[in-house]
Amino acid sequence: xxxxxxxxxxxxxxxxxxxxxxxxxxxxxxxxxxxxxxxxxxxxxxxxxxxxxxxxxxxxxxxxxxxxxxxxxxxxxxxxxxxxxxxxxxxxxxxxxxxxxxxxxxxxxxxxxxxxxxxxxxxxxxxxxxxxxxxxxxxxxxxxxxxxxxxxxxxxxxxxxxxxxxxxxxxxxxxxxxxxxxxxxxxxxxxxxxxxxxxxxxxxxxxxxxxxxxxxxxxxxxxxxxxxxxxxxxxxxxxxxxxxxxxxxxxxxxxxxxxxxxxxxxxxxxxxxxxxxxxxxxxxxxxxxxxxxxxxxxxxxxxxxxxxxxxxxxxxxxxxxxxxxxxxxxxxxxxxxxxxxxxxxxxxxxxxxxxxxxxxxxxxxxxxxxxxxxxxxxxxxxxxxxxxxxxxxxxxxxxxxxxxxxxxxxxxxxxxxxxxxxxxxxxxxxxxxxxxxxxxxxxxxxxxxxxxxxxxxxxxxxxxxxxxxxxxxxxxxxxxxxxxxxxxxxxxxxxxxxxxxxxxxxxxxxxxxxxxxxxxxxxxxxxxxxxxxxxxxxxxxxxxxxxxxxxxxxxxxxxxxxxxxxxxxxxxxxxxxx
Numbered sequence: 043x044x045x046x047x048x049x050x051x052x053x054x055x056x057x058x059x060x061x062x063x064x065x066x067x068x069x070x071x072x073x074x075x076x077x078x079x080x081x082x083x084x085x086x087x088x089x090x091x092x093x094x095x096x097x098x099x100x101x102x103x104x105x106x107x108x109x110x111x112x113x114x115x116x117x118x119x120x121x122x123x124x125x126x127x128x129x130x131x132x133x134x135x136x137x138x139x140x141x142x143x144x145x146x147x148x149x150x151x152x153x154x155x156x157x158x159x160x161x162x163x164x165x166x167x168x169x170x171x172x173x174x175x176x177x178x179x180x181x182x183x184x185x186x187x188x189x190x191x192x193x194x195x196x197x198x199x200x201x202x203x204x205x206x207x208x209x210x211x212x213x214x215x216x217x218x219x220x221x222x223x224x225x226x227x228x229x230x231x232x233x234x235x236x237x238x239x240x241x242x243x244x245x246x247x248x249x250x251x252x253x254x255x256x257x258x259x260x261x262x263x264x265x266x267x268x269x270x271x272x273x274x275x276x277x278x279x280x281x282x283x284x285x286x287x288x289x290x291x292x293x294x295x296x297x298x299x300x301x302x303x304x305x306x307x308x309x310x311x312x313x314x315x316x317x318x319x320x321x322x323x324x325x326x327x328x329x330x331x332x333x334x335x336x337x338x339x340x341x342x343x344x345x346x347x348x349x350x351x352x353x354x355x356x357x358x359x360x361x362x363x364x365x366x367x368x369x370x371x372x373x374x375x376x377x378x379x380x381x382x383x384x385x386x387x388x389x390x391x392x393x394x395x396x397x398x399x400x401x402x403x404x405x406x407x408x409x410x411x412x413x414x415x416x417x418x419x420x421x422x423x424x425x426x427x428x429x430x431x432x433x434x435x436x437x438x439x440x441x442x443x444x445x446x447x448x449x450x451x452x453x454x455x456x457x458x459x460x461x462x463x464x465x466x467x468x469x470x471x472x473x474x475x476x477x478x479x480x481x482x483x484x485x486x487x488x489x490x491x492x493x494x495x496x497x498x499x500x501x502x503x504x505x506x507x508x509x510x511x512x513x514x515x516x517x518x519x520x521x522x523x524x525x526x527x528x529x530x531x532x533x534x535x536x537x538x539x540x541x542x543x544x545x546x547x548x549x550x551x552x553x554x555x556x557x558x559x560x561x562x563x564x565x566x567x568x569x570x571x572x573x574x575x576x577x578x579x580x581x582x583x584x585x586x587x588x589x590x591x592x593x594x595x596x597x598x599x600x601x602x603x604x605x606x607x608x609x610x611x612x613x614x615x616x617x618x619x620x
Contacts, residue, residue: 052184056174056191063195064167066487067204071163072156074493075538077500077611078530080207082129084153085109085526087139089116091124092526098571100518100555100579103543106536109529110152112143126321128526134254135209150544152537158207165211166204169444170194172218177448180225180406183455189476190451196483197447198361199354202496203437209255210440216252217262218444221413223248224266228409230300231273237300237307245307250314257322258432260315261420261441268416269409270304276408347425350433351418356383357436358446359479361486363494382482385468389475393453396460403452410449417442436496454479500611502534505588506542508609510552512602512616513584517554518576521588522561522568531589531611532556554586555579561592568592576619585617 076084085092090109095101113120121140122133139161146157173194177187194200203210223245230237252259277295295301360382362375397407421438424430432438457472465471470478489495509517521532536556543553557575559568572594576585585599589612602616 052188055188056171059174059188059191059195060167060170062484063170063191063200064163066196066201066484066491067163067166068160070491070493071159071205074205074498075501075503075534076155076207077498077534078527080155080158081110081530081533082131082526083136083139083207083209084155084158086121086125086129087136087143087158088112088153089118089120089124089140092128092529093124095529095558097523097558097560098575100557100575102555103536103539103553106533106556107152107540110533110537112148112153116140130257130322131209132254132257132318134251135212135256138212139207150540152540155207159205162207162209162211163204165215166200169200169211169214169218172215173444173447173451176218176222176225176444177451179222180410180448181403181452183452185458186448186452186455188451189454189458190448192480193359193450193454193483194444194447196480196487197358198483198486198490198495199358199436199439199443200447201487201490202357203440205490208437210437213252213256213259214440214444216248216255216259217441219248220245220252220262220266221444224269225406225409227300227304228269228273231270231277232405234299237303239303242303242307246310246314249307249311253311253315253318256440257318258438258441261417263311263315264420265413265416265442267308268419269413272409272412272416347422347431347433350431350436351421354433354436354439355446357486357496358439358443359386359450359486360482361489361495363489363492365497366494386479389457389472389479390450390453393456394449396456397452400456407449407452410445410452413445414442414449417445497610500531500534501609502538502612505535505609505612505614506538508606509554509586510542512606513552513586515582515584515618516580517552517584517586518557518579519554519586519588520557520559520572520575520590522591523558524561528589529558532558535588535612559590559592565592569594573597581619583619585619587615587617589613590615 088109088111090111090113092109094108095106118137118140121136125131125133125136139158142161143153143157146154148154149156170191174187174191177190178184181187200214203214223241226241227237227245249259249263252262274296356379360379362379363371364375364379366372366375394407397403400407421432424432454476458476460472466475486495509519519532519535521528523529539552539554557572559571559575561568568590569592572590573596576583576596576599585596587594587596596617596619599617599619602618606614606616
């Protein structure tokens with residue numbers, strides 16, 4: 043027992059979680075093809091622009107891939123200029139990535155995807171010690187801290203975010219930091235003591251950096267307000283707080299320590315957030331880039347956000363190969379996950395009740411619970427009342443994901459602490475149950491690493507393989523273009539061809555041409571552009587219409603009537619032009 047409680051044991055155990063978590067995040071880091079959002083990170087971080095890609099004309103692979111080529115003359119100012127003009131994201135992560143990418147060599151003359159994803163993976167790895175520290179700050183329990191860190195290390199949702207060249211893992215670190223400030227503040231509220239000035243300043247800085255990393259960090263801040271209001275309500279119910287004149291005592295309480303400095307933090311955070319409003323509003327691409335999470339509620343769409351939200355919550359703990367190509371594997375994975383959660387839910391509920399009844403922990407458990415509840419309520423307000431379906435993007439749950447990990451760690455600690463040797467009706471003890479949950483998390487993380495869960499939305503690798511097997515003639519790949527999203531879809535295909543052609547062991551050297559037909563309100567324009575482009579190209583040629591969202595009459599071309607396989611992210615039609 044003395045050995046288990048020794049300092050070195052806890053250090054080694056913590057290092058084990060860290061090594062496991064980082065190893066998982068680095069495994070197969072560059073094996074999956076990047077998708078459009080990652081191309082946005084790469085292009086803007088290089089200080090390049092999508093606007094230089096020619097539209098409405100046939101272009102070569104190298105011309106299309108120019109935005110992925112590092113430009114030694116591009117600086118931070120170029121990153122800011124192109125980002126503010128063409129995207130709807132704040133700049134912190136893109137600036138960091140710009141500096142980071144200078145450390146890595148190119149791959150076939152293109153920016154290193156491995157290097158870009160490595161930065162996100164490092165931030166994801168740092169979330170493990172960060173969640174350990176947050177759990178210790180909240181509960182002062184090594185057991186809870188270890189279990190929360192272990193869950194963070196193997197969480198399939200955490201692995202998914204850490205293996206994308208995006209800003210979510212950095213945003214998670216800011217969420218953890220602002221929550222640490224919130225927990226310290228709540229302790230001062232309870233003790234009626236002044237909030238230290240360095241904590242207040244740190245809180246403002248963290249909030250400012252969080253907003254400058256991702257605008258949805260503001261949802262975390264709104265949820266913190268909800269928690270503070272919940273704290274006030276608890277104080278109102280406390281008989282020691284309210285004596286004779288409730289109105290007078292409440293007002294004096296709200297203008298006493300530490301509330302004045304909390305108001306100062308709120309003001310500083312508000313100013314830090316407001317400075318981005320003009321940039322966000324003046325962005326001309328804003329509406330087009332967020333079309334995918336906006337839409338009318340018709341039929342099943344009224345209840346789909348509920349299932350989408352539940353799916354995201356589940357994958358924070360477990361995710362088996364439900365996106366495998368074999369139907370039998372998908373069905374088996376689904377059944378095992380259903381059985382697992384039927385078994386898991388009573389255990390989590392029991393552990394939650396134990397912590398909620400603990401005089402030492404019930405206050406912080408209620409605070410964490412109110413935070414998660416407040417965030418979920420916000421998500422559904424945006425979804426059902428503002429017409430912005432935040433549940434469609436599972437990654438947006440980063441705003442409260444760390445709190446879930448801390449709370450799950452506390453619940454598992456309550457189960458582990460029972461020290462009961464009795465087996466439940468499933469034939470396992472409480473400590474065995476905790477071990478099973480961690481093992482399931484590890485298996486789930488392998489699922490994500492192998493692209494069998496949280497698959498990339500686009501599979502240009504499979505699409506290029508299909509073209510190589512199907513087309514014997516020169517190839518034209520045509521798509522309609524509205525924003526840089528469609529350019530990114532096509533760049534993904536061109537990049538796969540480029541890497542394939544640079545591979546010395548490759549038996550094929552197919553160099554297709556590409557057409558980005560700009561699409562505006564007049565849906566006939568892309569079809570005219572396509573016809574004019576075909577006239578300039580020699581025949582025979584194979585025409586692949588890919589995500590071509592406009593009417594297209596292809597003269598003197600025969601549609602391929604074979605049953606070709608579906609490819610994620612690429613809706614296509616093949617024509618043979620003699």
